[in-house]
Amino acid sequence: MGHDQWSRLMRLALDGDQVAYRMLLRALVPHLRGRVRQVLMRAGRGQADVEDIVQETLLAVHLKRATWDRSMPLTPWLNAVTRHKTIDLLRRVGARGEVDLDDAVETLAAPDDGGESQLDVQRMLSALDGRQRQIVEQVSLAGRSAAEVGGQLGMSEGAVRVALHRALRQLARTFKGRADAD
Template sequence: MRVSEDQLRAWMTGGLDGDAVAHAALLKALVPILRAFYRRRLSDSGEIEDLVQETLIAVHTRRASYDRDRPFTAWLFSVARYKMIDSFRRERRHCNIEGLDEIFGTEGFEEASNARVDVDRLLDGLPAKQAGAIRKTRLDGLSTAEAADAAGISESDVKISVHRGLKALAARIRGEGR
């Protein structure tokens, strides 16, 4: 299940206002988001899990630094990016300074986060099966077979759902839908 920016923000602000249930729901929802973030950048599954845990701790301990007027995911991914940089420093990994923007996505990061929110809103307007197939194959990078296994449907069903969903999105963007 994919969680929207609005829901994440609501849980974060609820947690800031003292709602322990909202805060717990936020931390639980962040696990798959952070895994996907680190998986796109790293290959060592142990390192990924360590960074997910470190980031969850940082979200908890630094939650007061969140600006309620800004997108939550932009703040979250900034925390995650800094945790990854700290990990590289601890391990004394060397990287080409000129390539850091590419590795960490610092340039245009907020715009990319806002674009992700826009994509999520578009996908939320589709039937769940189509939106899920598009998210898994086009955004999360799963193969058709992996997406089919995750959803418990056939590969051809995934392909059809992606095709129909993208067709509906294109029509909506052109102003032909809703």
């Protein structure tokens, strides 16, 4: 599937086509993995964080999809979101490598949507139990490190990462179930 198809699918998804949205998200995963690997390599980091960043990027795409300008190609916006999520992780873990930011021209500033995005986030998070919800809110939304959240919750950093992965998978299943029902 070509990048121009992604823009078409995103337009359909923004118009409420859940099938197009699922197709888009599935098509984006290999691209996201490649982009994340590139940035991590340039930063001198290993590949251990690729899946974490891909999941956080997909969540950001979902939450910020209304910020994409329909008249523009999707790929530059998507690459900017991916780069921001990758850099966020690098900052959280204290990476000091250089990352080329020249092609990150899009921003994630959310327009005032009357609180609809916040309601969407709250609806999604309501599918999680209390601890999972706390972990997703703190790591994915507030940008805290797994080590910080683990210290707050009395969990190891690894346990927080595992819980985050499980919570994000649960959100994906819940979102897919709701989309299938629509």
